[in-house]
Each structure stands twice: as structure tokens, then as C-alpha cells.
Amino acid sequence: MSILFSFLGGILMGLTVAPTNYWFFAWVAMIPLWLGIKKESLPKTLMSCLAWGCGYHGLALFWITGIHPMTWMGISWLNSILIASFAWIFITFWGAGFVVAWGASFYFLLRYIDDSKKVVNDLFFKILLGAILWVLFERLWSFSPLWWSSISYSQSPYNLYILQLLKFSGISTLTAIITTINALWAEGIKSFYDYFNDKNSLFTYQLKGLLLPVYSLVVLMFFHGLGYLFYTQPITDNPEEVITVGIIQGNIPNTIKLYESGVGRAIARYTESYEKLSQAGVDLVITPETAIPLYFDDIKTKTKLYPAIIKEKTPIVLGAFGSKENNFSNSLFSIDAQGKVIKQYDKVHLVPLGEYIPFANILGNFINRLSPLDAHLIAGEKNQIFITPQGKAIVGICYESAYGEHFRQQTKQGGKFIITSSNNAHYSEAMPSQHHAQDVMRAIENDRWMARATNTGYSGIVDPHGNTIWLSDIDQYQTYQGEIYRRQTKTLYVKWGDWLSNLFAIILLGLFIYTFLGFSSIQKD
Incomplete structure (x- = not known):
């Protein structure tokens, strides 16, 4: 029965x-x-x-099955089902494996500490x-190639009070609070049960346990109150630091994106939208990931977009492919008013199973048997x-939104505003919703304005408190003109990183040494 209850939890x-966003369940679901x-x-x-x-990862990540059908890539309907099913099962058990590792460690440490007699x-x-x-x-887990569904992002994008605490130590702050609240409730329930069923239990132990739900409410209100104080602080921006951005959501379906008709539509839409936004007076145009799915050298010589850039003289951040060591990269090109590429950013965190095959020696043959795809991207360098x-930017392409450290390092190096660029066309609507939730957390952690451009949605603008100033419609061709600001503040998280987990590691090590010494002395006696 406990296994069934755990699954339901x-x-x-x-x-x-996202997209259901019943964030309040997170405080009892564990x-x-x-x-x-x-x-x-x-x-x-x-x-x-x-x-x-x-139960958790299988439901939260079910959107991965949206890659089916892949018949437009020449993959048979059956093989498409197999690929989608394999991807879902793999990432579900990858996440579940983390929970099992936690449970096993918790179990053995509790047994070990009980045996040591050193800790009450x-x-x-x-x-x-x-x-x-x-x-x-x-x-x-966050250092692994498959990282997305931390329990902390259960609160994004709507519980903005508690999300302000991300400024302290990133997602570890929220994870610690959520886990502690659930543990207080659980131990309170257990003590309540023992109070009526185990007459031999110590009364003081029972009484302490019965008070735990009260403690959980106090802790919950305290941290929400603290977050409220941060949230209600006004965002003070220098008017001279304003950037008027133009965001283009081209809405080119993946079913045609890489073919001649799709490339032609992309060139036409992004050229037309660029000219429109330039003439409206924006300072910077932002496009999605691989907005024009060509090598940049081909964009310069074979499309109407590059001549439009030379004519209109509005800087643009353009998503395209970059050449790299006889391979190619998923890149963003920063192009100035003269059409010169002043910086190229190559995506660092590639999508496992999509842009590259993790554990290729083991999985490569299996994946290649199911899919005719044989081209893989090359990852960019870190840092x-x-x-x-318009200044130094903090950037992430698609999947990188899940990696808080990726954005923190760029902020620490002087990044003044965030740009994210994505193509989520191959997934269900749930994935873009979760992607937006991730970006809200990155904006809060770094105390930065964010402009987000996607192929099919959701594009948007987010302020440093996590408020969504504008959000596009899904699966619509749209352009938007809005304002963001350059900022130079540094949160505690930006300065020190995930210091809370480092502190916890030290505490755990100290506890282990303390109990080990106690256990050794007992063995000698």
C-alpha cells in the first residue's frame, strides 16, 4: 500500500x-x-x-512523447513510436534513479547512525x-547531461514570493525548503498515528511529533513572508540603460523547417519581420534558435536577410548553424549595424538523444537502428x-535554460541582460510552458531582465522579479517590441554560487566523521 501511495504522491x-501549475501540492506531495x-x-x-x-518524472516529462510522429524525417510510424517511448522511459527512470539513490542513502545513514549510538x-x-x-x-544530478525536473521548479512561474529566495543559493534554497516542509508534515502524521496506536512510545517524543505540523506552517509562512519582502522591493532601473528589443517568433513547423519550403518561409518571415522592427526603431532584434537553418556564410550570400541588415543597420542576434572543425554548431550570432559578426555563441549543453547520443558506446547502436539520423552537433566551449x-549579454539556447550555473557564470563575468533562444516546435504545449518556468527562475536568480525568442512559443519578456511582462501565443507567427534594462547588480547566488549545497556537504561530512569516531569507540569497548 505504501508503494501505491508513493506513486500517487x-x-x-x-x-x-507547468502547464497544470498546481504548485501548492508540492508542499505535501513528498x-x-x-x-x-x-x-x-x-x-x-x-x-x-x-x-x-x-510518478513524478513520468508525468512531468511526458511531453517528450510529443516528438512522435517523426514520419516527416523519413522515420517509419512504428520506429517513431519506439523512439518516443524509449526517450520517455529512459528519462523517467533516470529521474527515478536519483530518488532511489536518495532513499538508499537515507536508509543506510539512518541505520548507521542508529548503530553508532553517537547521535540521539x-x-x-x-x-x-x-x-x-x-x-x-x-x-x-545537475552535473549530468539529463537535467530538468528539480522539485524547486514546481513553484515557477506563479509562486513569485517563494521564488525570490532563489537569489540566495539558486534552486537548492527552494529544494531544501520544500523537502523540509514535507518531512515535517510526514513525521507529524507518523507521530499522530503512533500516539493512538503505540502506547509504549515516549510521551515527550509523541508530543514533539504532534507539534511538527504546526512547525511546518510556521516555516512555510516565514519563508513566504521573507520572499514577499523581496518581491515588494521596487525594481529600480536607470532610464539610460533601456534597450528596446524586437522579438520575432517565426512559427516554422519542424515538419518543413529543414526542407526547401521551410527554409524559404523562414528567410521570408525573418527578413520581413526584421525590416518591420528596424523601421519601428528597436535597438536590437532577437530571433529563435536556428531561426534560419543554414550556415551563417550561406545566409550572407544566399538570403535576403543579410542585405536587409546592411540596409536597415539594426543589430540582430541571429540563430543559425556555425561551422566548427568540419562539423557544425547550434549558434547565436551577434551582428552589428554594419553587418559584422562581433561574437558567436555556440550551444554548450546539447540535448541528449536529440542533438547527441549520451553513452554512445552503449546506446549508439540501438538509437541508430531506430533512426536514420546520423548527424550530430558539436558542443561549444564553456565560459x-x-x-x-547593446552590451554584454547572458545567453542560453533551448535546453540550457535548465542549467542555472550556466547563466550565473555569465552574470558574474559582467552580463547585463539575458537572452534565451529556443525551438520547441517538436514537443507538446507542456514543454514550452515548462521552458518558460525555467527562464523565470533564471531571471530571478541573476536579478536580470530577460528577452526570450522561440520558434513556435512561448516567447516573452520577464523582469528581475520573475513577472512575465509579455508572453506570446503558442503556434503563432508574431513579432513584439518591448523594453528591457541593463543591470549590474549581483545577488548572493551570483557571487557565491550554490553555497547552500556546499555547506550541506560539509555538515554531512562532519556528521559522518563524528558518528564514525563514536562507532569506533563503541566497537573498542
Whole structure:
């Protein structure tokens, strides 16, 4: 029964993320998972964790199946189903594996600490340990090639009060709070059950446990109140730092995007929109990821867009392919008023299974049997600096929105505003909604204005508090003219990075050493 409840808890957590956005469920959705940690049974613990992880990640990431059908790429309908199903199952179990690793570590540490007799079996200690482990495992997970669904982004984009706390230590701040609140509720429920069913339990232990739900409400209100204080602080921008941006959402379906008809439509739409926005007086035009799916050298010589840039003299950030070591890169080109490329940014975090095959030695043969695609992009170098005529920008292409550290490093190096460029045409509407939620978090973490251009939606403008100033329609050809501002502030997160998880790692190491010494002394006695 606990395994079923854990699965339902995972489903509940899956409903917190965009586009359903029932973010308030996140504060209770981990209760079944926590109650599923059984010190007397490792198999039950692991199964409960697996069930919760599959429920959460399976629902939150179900949008990956939107890549089907891929018949437009020459892939058969059956193979398309197999590829989509494999991708969904793989990323679901990848995320669930993280939860299982957390549960196993929690189980063994609780057993180990009990045996050491060095630390009193205290409810608050158990809660702290569980929260620390979850934060640390999420941090490790964020270094992997498959990273998207942290529990912290359950609160984005609507719970803007709590999201302000991202400025402290990034997503680890929210992850720690969410885990702690759920643990307080779970231990309170367990103590309530013990109070009526275990007459041999210590009354003081029961009383402490019965008060835990009260503590959870106090903690929840405290952090929301703290976030409210940050949110209500006015955003003070220097009028001289304003940038009028023009965003183009070309809406070129992937079914035609890479073929002659799609390339022709893209050239026509982006040229026409560029001219329109230039004549409206914008300072910078921003296009989506691979807006023109050609090498930049071909864009210069074979399209009407480049002559339009020379004529209108409005700087543009253009998504296209770059040449790199006899391969190609997914790139953004910063082009000035004279048509000169002053900076090229190459996408660093490529999409696993889409832009490259992770663990190619193992999965490569399987994927290649299912798909005729044999071309793969080359990743860009880390720590690139992107210069525009309007100043140093912080940039990310598509999947990179999930990597907070990617944006933090650019902000620390002097980036004054954020540009994200994406093409989510191959997924269902859920994915663009989640992508926007990720971008809202990046804007808050770095205290920067953000302009976002996508192929089919959602394009938008987000302020440093995470307010969405403008959001495009989905699957519509649109242009938009709006204002963002250059900023030079540095949040605690920008200065120190994810210091909270580093602190937790030190605490865990100290605890391990302390209990190890205690266990050793017991063994000698």
C-alpha cells in the first residue's frame, strides 16, 4: 500500500509543474515518499522511492512523447513510436534513479547512525538529514547531461514570493525548503498515528511529533513572508540603460523547417519581420534558435536577410548553424549595424538523444537502428562571453535554460541582460510552458531582465522579479517590441554560487566523521 501511495504522491508532484501549475501540492506531495522510508526494510524503501520517482518524472516529462510522429524525417510510424517511448522511459527512470539513490542513502545513514549510538534518534535530526541528502543529490544530478525536473521548479512561474529566495543559493534554497516542509508534515502524521496506536512510545517524543505540523506552517509562512519582502522591493532601473528589443517568433513547423519550403518561409518571415522592427526603431532584434537553418556564410550570400541588415543597420542576434572543425554548431550570432559578426555563441549543453547520443558506446547502436539520423552537433566551449552592440549579454539556447550555473557564470563575468533562444516546435504545449518556468527562475536568480525568442512559443519578456511582462501565443507567427534594462547588480547566488549545497556537504561530512569516531569507540569497548 505504501508503494501505491508513493506513486500517487509522485503523480501529485507531477501536477505542480507547468502547464497544470498546481504548485501548492508540492508542499505535501513528498509525504508518502518520506513515510515510505522504512528502516526495517530496504526493499520496501527502494520500491517506494522508485514508485514516487516514476510518478513524478513520468508525468512531468511526458511531453517528450510529443516528438512522435517523426514520419516527416523519413522515420517509419512504428520506429517513431519506439523512439518516443524509449526517450520517455529512459528519462523517467533516470529521474527515478536519483530518488532511489536518495532513499538508499537515507536508509543506510539512518541505520548507521542508529548503530553508532553517537547521535540521539531525534526527529529534527532525521528531517535535517533527509533534506541535506535531497539537496546534495539534486546538485549531483545537475552535473549530468539529463537535467530538468528539480522539485524547486514546481513553484515557477506563479509562486513569485517563494521564488525570490532563489537569489540566495539558486534552486537548492527552494529544494531544501520544500523537502523540509514535507518531512515535517510526514513525521507529524507518523507521530499522530503512533500516539493512538503505540502506547509504549515516549510521551515527550509523541508530543514533539504532534507539534511538527504546526512547525511546518510556521516555516512555510516565514519563508513566504521573507520572499514577499523581496518581491515588494521596487525594481529600480536607470532610464539610460533601456534597450528596446524586437522579438520575432517565426512559427516554422519542424515538419518543413529543414526542407526547401521551410527554409524559404523562414528567410521570408525573418527578413520581413526584421525590416518591420528596424523601421519601428528597436535597438536590437532577437530571433529563435536556428531561426534560419543554414550556415551563417550561406545566409550572407544566399538570403535576403543579410542585405536587409546592411540596409536597415539594426543589430540582430541571429540563430543559425556555425561551422566548427568540419562539423557544425547550434549558434547565436551577434551582428552589428554594419553587418559584422562581433561574437558567436555556440550551444554548450546539447540535448541528449536529440542533438547527441549520451553513452554512445552503449546506446549508439540501438538509437541508430531506430533512426536514420546520423548527424550530430558539436558542443561549444564553456565560459563563452557574448557581446552585443547593446552590451554584454547572458545567453542560453533551448535546453540550457535548465542549467542555472550556466547563466550565473555569465552574470558574474559582467552580463547585463539575458537572452534565451529556443525551438520547441517538436514537443507538446507542456514543454514550452515548462521552458518558460525555467527562464523565470533564471531571471530571478541573476536579478536580470530577460528577452526570450522561440520558434513556435512561448516567447516573452520577464523582469528581475520573475513577472512575465509579455508572453506570446503558442503556434503563432508574431513579432513584439518591448523594453528591457541593463543591470549590474549581483545577488548572493551570483557571487557565491550554490553555497547552500556546499555547506550541506560539509555538515554531512562532519556528521559522518563524528558518528564514525563514536562507532569506533563503541566497537573498542
